[in-house]
Amino acid sequence: MDFLTLKGIQHTYFTVSSATTALKDISLEVKEGEFVSFLGPSGCGKTTLLSIIAGLIQPTNGKVLLENKPVNRAENDIGYMLQQDYLFPWKTIEENILLGLKINRSLDDHKREQTLSLLRQMGLQNVEADYPKQLSGGMRQRVALVRTLATEPKLLMLDEPFSALDFQTKLKLEDLVSNTLKRFNKTAILVTHDIGEAIAMSDRIILFSASPGTIHKSFPVPSELKKRPPFAARNHPLFNDLFNLIWKELESLEPE
Numbered sequence: 001m002d003f004l005t006l007k008g009i010q011h012t013y014f015t016v017s018s019a020t021t022a023l024k025d026i027s028l029e030v031k032e033g034e035f036v037s038f039l040g041p042s043g044c045g046k047t048t049l050l051s052i053i054a055g056l057i058q059p060t061n062g063k064v065l066l067e068n069k070p071v072n073r074a075e076n077d078i079g080y081m082l083q084q085d086y087l088f089p090w091k092t093i094e095e096n097i098l099l100g101l102k103i104n105r106s107l108d109d110h111k112r113e114q115t116l117s118l119l120r121q122m123g124l125q126n127v128e129a130d131y132p133k134q135l136s137g138g139m140r141q142r143v144a145l146v147r148t149l150a151t152e153p154k155l156l157m158l159d160e161p162f163s164a165l166d167f168q169t170k171l172k173l174e175d176l177v178s179n180t181l182k183r184f185n186k187t188a189i190l191v192t193h194d195i196g197e198a199i200a201m202s203d204r205i206i207l208f209s210a211s212p213g214t215i216h217k218s219f220p221v222p223s224e225l226k227k228r229p230p231f232a233a234r235n236h237p238l239f240n241d242l243f244n245l246i247w248k249e250l251e252s253l254e255p256e
């Protein structure tokens, strides 16, 4: 059974004077535990598609199924990691990571210990009582990931989560996030403009073309790369081959 299914998605934004078709004929199946990246030129509808998958906007046509059930409204089963960490500055790190569980009314001693343990596994020791401003950007993104995983979402949407970080921190976080999601067998969709990041982290890369956004091509990541953690995958010759292939395709899609 496919975990996430998109069937014939089309979306048109209507204003008083215009209609913009952001997405057309999007059909896609994602398996449980699969990591899929969306790449494409600016304006090809990646953000619109994430919002549709999350149930935040209803497509003009087509449907989204999560475990065979239609997604018709904002889903609790979907977790987010965004470019900004959106931690509450007036709450401690512990309060921030337990907030989702509190809101869901599922916070108990076991869940609290499990979440604090995940924080430590992320290499964050003795920060529970700190406030977000006391942490670096990379640390805050790790806290954001713990907060997202705490409520055990079925599907994770990663919308350019590393784009505000310096290169070294970004590479380290790619490894950490990838290992963590594999360990919990989480299904994830990453939106990125970074071809290297997409190859290093994904099982499959979907390349979109724009105006309207459609699926141009799909690139499975070779198993030789998948056997390695993201950083090590970057040193494999097949990494460069795939990078060049996607780069050429992407260039052909960019407006002159």
Ligand SMILES: Nc1ncnc2c1ncn2[C@@H]1O[C@H](COP(=O)(O)OP(=O)(O)OP(=O)(O)O)[C@@H](O)[C@H]1O
Residues within 6 Å of the ligand: 013, 014, 020, 021, 022, 041, 042, 043, 044, 045, 046, 047, 048, 049
């Ligand atoms: N609220 C809206 N009203 C009208 N048009 C919109 C709206 N949101 C997006 N669009 C249009 O839909 C198309 C897809 O936009 P979207 O933001 O989904 O693309 P994107 O791939 O995420 O872009 P980027 O990579 O630049 O973030 C664009 O032409 C955009 O101008």
